[in-house]
Amino acid sequence: DVVLTQSPLSLPVSLGQPASISCRSSRSLLYTDGNTYLNWFQQRPGQPPRRLIYEVSKRDSGVPDRFSGSGSGTDFTLEISRVEADDIAVYYCMQGSYWPPATFGQGTKLEIK
Amino acid sequence: EIQLLQSGGGIIQPGGSLRLSCVVSGLTFNRYGMSWVRQAPGKGLEWVSGINDDGDKTYYADSVKGRFYISRDDSESTLYLQMNSLRVEDTAVYYCARGGTGASSYWGQGTRVIVSS
Numbered sequence: 001d002v003v004l005t006q007s008p009l010s011l012p013v014s015l016g017q018p019a020s021i022s023c024r025s026s027r028s029l030l031y032t033d034g035n036t037y038l039n040w041f042q043q044r045p046g047q048p049p050r051r052l053i054y055e056v057s058k059r060d061s062g063v064p065d066r067f068s069g070s071g072s073g074t075d076f077t078l079e080i081s082r083v084e085a086d087d088i089a090v091y092y093c094m095q096g097s098y099w100p101p102a103t104f105g106q107g108t109k110l111e112i113k
Numbered sequence: 114e115i116q117l118l119q120s121g122g123g124i125i126q127p128g129g130s131l132r133l134s135c136v137v138s139g140l141t142f143n144r145y146g147m148s149w150v151r152q153a154p155g156k157g158l159e160w161v162s163g164i165n166d167d168g169d170k171t172y173y174a175d176s177v178k179g180r181f182y183i184s185r186d187d188s189e190s191t192l193y194l195q196m197n198s199l200r201v202e203d204t205a206v207y208y209c210a211r212g213g214t215g216a217s218s219y220w221g222q223g224t225r226v227i228v229s230s
Contacts, residue, residue, distance in 0.1 A: 039216045041158070048208050048220040049150075049158060060218050092158055094216060100172035102148070102160040102214035 002026055002098050006091075006105035012113040019080040021108045023093035028073045030097070037096035040069055040078045043107075044089045052091075053078065080110075088112060115139035115219050117209050122224035129199050129228075135192040135209030135221050142190035146213035149183060149194045151205035152223075159205075162194065163213035172213065177203075199228045 003026040013019045029036045040053040051060050053069035056076060066081045080087055093105040121133040133149070148163040162183040163172045171183050182195040192209050206225050211217040 037214075037216065043158075048223050050220075051216065051218045054216060094158070094214075096212075096214035096216040099160075099214050100163065101174050102163070102216065104158040104160070107157045 001101055002029070002095050002103050004093050004095060004103055004105040006093060006108050008108060009106060010109050010111065012111045013080075013083045014113045015085060016082050019083050019087075019110060021078045021091055021093075021110075023071075023076040023078070023105050025074040025076070025095060027098070029076075029095050030073060035097075036072065038069075038071070038076050039094045039096065040067075041092045041094060041104075042087075042089045043092065049092065083110070083112075085112065115211075117211070117219060117221035119207075119209055119221040119224040122207065122226045124227045124229060125199055126230050127199060127201055127228055130195070130197045131199065131226060133194040133196070133207055133209075133224055133226075137190045137192065137211075140211070140219075142185075143187040145211050147183075147185060147192045148210050148213050148215040149192075149207055150210055150215045150220075151203075151207045153202070153205045156205075160215055161207070163215075164192070165213060196226070199226075201228050204228045 005024045007022045038056050041049040043049045057069045090107045116138045118136045146165045149161040164183045168185045180198045184193045206223040208223045209221040211219040
């Protein structure tokens with residue numbers, strides 16, 4: 001199984017400041033079709049997960065451009081350029097390149113400092 | 114508008130069975146694989162099971178293999194998860210999602226399953 005390791009697990013950030021979350025995979029997520037199926041989800045308390053980013057860097061419809069994804073192979077990053085109060089949530093990376101099983105990172109809790 | 118409406122959760126004793134349902138509207142259901150993802154209390158997300166668009170290929174996490182069964186009824190645009198031999202550690206909120214891996218913008222609202230004596 002592909003293991004995804006996120007860091008940090010807790011991220012205190014001041015409003016208006018940038019934030020960055022790392023996701024490292026136990027194997028390259030580059031699939032044989034040339035795509036890399038690495039996704040980022042946001043989960044607010046009591047709500048289902050919401051996909052923000054798919055295929056490493058493609059933003060879902062309605063996602064603010066403050067959110068961006070980057071990376072390749074085994075190393076990926078979610079960046080928030082300027083944190084807003086609405087961004088308080090747990091963020092998960094998730095891979096669909098080599099499944100079953102699809103796997104998630106442990107989650108990173110974004111908190112306001 | 115695409116909606117995934119879940120039902121079927123509840124409190125069940127260890128060893129019991131439960132069936133979850135997920136009714137999908139706003140899209141052509143039989144064009145998409147579907148999946149179930151769960152979240153134990155205070156924990157992260159765990160992919161549980163997936164099914165392809167034709168319904169002839171099913172996939173399971175090792176933790177539920179042989180106990181849980183995913184199926185679909187395209188005539189009713191409904192996804193199911195039959196859960197047998199339930200264990201305390203199956204206690205979680207269960208989500209259905211479009212796509213076999215759950216890597217989708219479309220998720221159900223979640224349904225809570227509590228396995229307790």
